[in-house]
Amino acid sequence: MRQIAKFHKVSRERFLADWTDTFGEDGAAAYDGIRLPARATKGSAGYDFYTPCPVHLAPGETMKIPTGIRAEMEEGWVLLIYPRSGLGFKYRLQMDNTVGVIDSDYFYSDNEGHIFVKVTNDSRSGKEIDLPAGVGFAQGIFMEYGITVDDAAEGIRNGGLGSTTRND
Numbered sequence: 001m002r003q004i005a006k007f008h009k010v011s012r013e014r015f016l017a018d019w020t021d022t023f024g025e026d027g028a029a030a031y032d033g034i035r036l037p038a039r040a041t042k043g044s045a046g047y048d049f050y051t052p053c054p055v056h057l058a059p060g061e062t063m064k065i066p067t068g069i070r071a072e073m074e075e076g077w078v079l080l081i082y083p084r085s086g087l088g089f090k091y092r093l094q095m096d097n098t099v100g101v102i103d104s105d106y107f108y109s110d111n112e113g114h115i116f117v118k119v120t121n122d123s124r125s126g127k128e129i130d131l132p133a134g135v136g137f138a139q140g141i142f143m144e145y146g147i148t149v150d151d152a153a154e155g156i157r158n159g160g161l162g163s164t165t166r167n168d
Contacts (some may be wrong), residue, residue, distance in 0.1 A: 004073055004074040004077050004142060005071055005072060005073035005074070005077065005079070005142055006071075006072045006073075007036045007037050007047070007069055007070070007071055007072075008036075008069070008070050008071075008072060009031075009034050009036070009068050009069065009070075010068055010069070010070050010112045010113075010114045011112060012031055014111065014112045014114055015027060015030075015031045015034075015066065015068045015114070016028065016031065018066040018111075018114055018116075019031070019066055022064055022065075022066055022116075027052075027053075027066075030052040030053045030068070030133070031052075031068060033052060033133055033134060034050075034052050034067075034068040034069070035050045035134060036069065037049050037050070037069060037140055040136075045141050046082070046139030046140060046141050047139060047140045047141070048084065048136035048138075048139055049067055049069065049081070049115075049117065049136065049137065049138040049139065049140060050133075050134050050135060050136055050137070051065065051131050051132070051133050051134060051135055051136075051137050052065065052066070052067060052068055052133060053065075053133050054130070054131065054132055054133050055119075055129065055130070055131040055137065056128065056129070056130050056131075057093075057119070057120070057121035057128065057129040058121065058128050059121055059122075059123040059124070059126055059127065059128070060120070060121065060122075060123075061120070061121055062096060062118065062119065062120040062121075063118070063119060064116055064117075064118040065116060065117045065118070065119065065137075066114060066116050067114075067115045067116065067117060067138075068114070069114075069115050070106075070107055070112050070113035070114060070115060071102055071106075071107060071113065071115065071140070072107045072113075073104045073107070073142065074104065075104050075105075076104070076144055076145065077104055077142055077143065077144055077145070078101060078102065078103055078104065078142070078143055078145055079100075079101075079102035079140045079141070079142055079143075080099055080100065080101060080102075080140065080141050080142075080143055081095070081099065081100030081101075081102065081115070081117060081138050081139070081140045081141075082095065082099060082100075082138065082139055082140075082141070083095055083119060083137070083138055083139075084136050084137055084138060084139055085139075087129070087137060090127070091121055091123050091127050091129045092121070092122040092123050092124065093119055093120070093121060093122070093129060093137070094119065094120050094122045095117065095118065095119055095120075095138070096118040096119065096120055097118065100115070100117060100138075100140075102115060102140070105156070109158050110158055117137070117138045119137070119138070
């Protein structure tokens with residue numbers, strides 16, 4: 001296996017600002033409990049992302065979760081984020097953007113490349129989801145990608161969602 005990436009925590013200041021913006025409350029305890037993503041077994045492709053706080057979702061409810069994590073990776077690689085398979089199977093836990101795409105240059109954005117995961121309990125059988133802080137809820141898989149022979153992209157990222165198509 002090629003080792004092409006490293007996970008980091010975002011700075012305390014970045015996390016607390018994003019936490020307050022998301023939840024309207026202090027996130028110091030959540031920051032202290034952040035665990036870096038890890039594989040559960042040597043055969044696992046996915047790195048588990050852990051809940052920084054308890055998560056309760058009734059059917060139809062959505063939560064945007066600041067993970068406190070950033071991913072430094074080699075150019076030519078991307079981190080794809082999916083819900084944990086078991087949660088999708090048991091509860092229809094889904095990511096609101098289907099698959100999170102974390103580009104290698106996101107690490108250098110003004111927001112430190114802070115990865116957020118927005119999930120919805122799409123249960124059609126009335127199941128509520130209760131996850132304590134510190135359990136795996138999403139998984140990230142690193143994938144190599146190619147570009148076209150006539151590619152001429154020279155833009156520089158600064159931000160997250162939609163930042164590569166903004167015309168500021």
